[in-house]
Amino acid sequence: MIWLEIISIRTAGAIETERIFEICGQCCQCNPTGQLLKLIVYRSARYETDISIHLHWKSDPGPGSILGLEVISALDDLGLISHTSWVKQEEFIAGVHSETTLAKTTSNMDTS
Secondary structure, three states: OEEEEEEEEEEOOHHHHHHHHHHHHHHHOOOOOOOEEEEEEEEOOOOOOEEEEEEEEEOOOOOOOHHHHHHHHHHOOOEEEEEEEEEOOOOOOOOOOOHHHHHHHHHHHOOO
């Protein structure tokens, strides 16, 4: 099953933000089970000190992963943290296209 773990943090300043990027770089190298599909880091378009770390997993979902909890522990002194888990829904609501359908539609539109 595909699931997403989101760790969001609001830091006090640029020094803390740079430290978050360093920690995320170290975490990318730690995937002993091979279940981490990708790690993506976002910065708020409005506030440079708001960071969101997205861990994409292929495993049984839970309230959080060991790696996610380790990241939270490493970030604990750098700011306010929010931690959530999301499960990918394979079904989609009638009238709303799935991710695959949207990708095909977009690529068909780009042929002009």
